[in-house]
Amino acid sequence: xxxxxxxxxxxxxxxxxxxxxxxxxxxxxxxxxxxxxxxxxxxxxxxxxxxxxxxxxxxxxxxxxxxxxxxxxxxxxxx
Numbered sequence: 001x002x003x004x005x006x007x008x009x010x011x012x013x014x015x016x017x018x019x020x021x022x023x024x025x026x027x028x029x030x031x032x033x034x035x036x037x038x039x040x041x042x043x044x045x046x047x048x049x050x051x052x053x054x055x056x057x058x059x060x061x062x063x064x065x066x067x068x069x070x071x072x073x074x075x076x077x078x079x
Contacts, residue, residue: 014070015061016061016063016067016070016071017071019061020032020061023058024057026056027056027057027058031048031049034048034049035068035071035072035075035077036075036077038072038077038078041065042065042066042068042069042072043065043068045063045068046063046064046065046067046068049061049063049068050062050063
């Protein structure tokens with residue numbers, strides 16, 4: 001293992017970020033759109049994220065409003 005790669009072992013992405021990256025491009029675009037829209041309350045985005053949608057092959061994530069708030073804070077989404 002390269003020396004520079006060792007630090008990467010210590011850096012772990014939050015489970016929500018890993019889930020978001022696992023989505024199809026189209027589903028990720030929709031969810032990120034919700035996340036980046038400050039007019040949508042955290043609890044509403046969390047409700048939408050939790051719901052599966054078989055038609056769009058969307059498997060939800062058990063997010064709460066705090067998970068959404070954290071993502072928004074890290075990504076500088078003003079509320």
